[in-house]
């Protein structure tokens with residue numbers, strides 16, 4: 001206990017130093033009060049982070065996810081939000097989602113934008129993995145399960161809202177904060193797991209995602225989407241001595257290899273497009289189980305392979321890019337070597353968050369926020385550096401910005417860390433962004 005007190009004291013010192021670095025010249029009097037509130041409440045922010053991190057909430061740990069939801073619901077209520085739990089049917093095998101709402105009354109006079117703030121309660125760490133309780137590694141770095149991805153981002157959202165509520169700056173705002181319980185391992189079918197999420201987002205104008213921040217001067221205006229493909233090749237079989245003749249043909253393995261290699265040759269130079277074969281399995285007798293992502297093969301070097309299966313992903317920045325890539329891949333698949341037949345099946349996963357003029361408009365508000373805070377402007381980060389996320393499900397309906405959460409290292413890996421030196425700045429940036437958009 002003593003150690004924690006010392007550590008929190010050290011963090012406060014660092015935070016004071018950080019606050020002094022910012023000039024805050026461009027801020028209004030009430031905005032400066034918000035900054036002061038955040039500085040004064042950093043020990044509480046870190047205590048809240050510790051409280052939530054020390055409860056395991058792997059996506060499959062239903063009771064753990066709900067417990068973290070209760071903690072954050074308590075904090076949203078302190079900021080004057082109404083909270084509710086959106087349950088999932090038992091068949092989905094996920095906890096459900098926390099929704100906190102302010103405003104949305106028919107007689108609300110606000111002319112500000114309606115906001116949709118996105119967090120998630122779950123982490124990639126299930127209870128059977130080694131525990132990693134919240135620990136200060138030095139005066140400005142802490143580790144713990146989900147400390148960065150994304151309980152840190154959840155805390156950024158909550159403390160920012162509490163700071164604004166405290167100053168009476170969101171009394172008339174229309175804000176929905178939606179913390180999903182299964183971002184890391186989404187429940188199926190997605191229509192059920194994300195149906196309510198999408199429906200509520202459609203009532204708003206702008207979505208702000210609090211996934212990990214990439215430095216102080218960059219946010220995500222676009223994220224790539226993810227999808228899947230499965231290539232099935234069948235071929236005439238026979239003695240290997242006849243391979244390459246028109247009678248015996250080339251076999252399924254050569255044909256699958258040709259196709260995958262041509263994918264790489266023709267499509268690998270396209271910006272933001274990637275595709276990776278994850279399983280490549282062929283032989284004389286071959287079986288593959290999609291649900292287990294595993295298979296077996298028996299073959300002899302003197303038998304031409306009659307069957308090969310390849311499965312892979314396909315990541316893209318826009319629907320157009322995805323569809324064009326699929327057309328090119330289909331054309332490659334159709335040019336079969338003698339004695340072979342090939343078929344490719346595409347399956348949608350998570351849509352992309354495409355870059356749009358609307359997203360850039362929100363970026364310009366954040367750019368002004370960081371300039372007014374005296375830390376320089378904000379630019380759009382590289383969309384290639386981010387995977388798909390919950391915000392992508394609604395990118396077709398509202399303007400979106402992601403990467404407004406905590407900063408740190410090693411998300412999804414044991415020992416992930418949060419940068420506590422940057423945390424107060426990120427909470428302030430979030431508060432000012434929410435205030436200026438919603439007022």
Ligand SMILES: [Zn+2]
Pocket residue numbers: 120149150183211
């Ligand atoms: Zn995340």
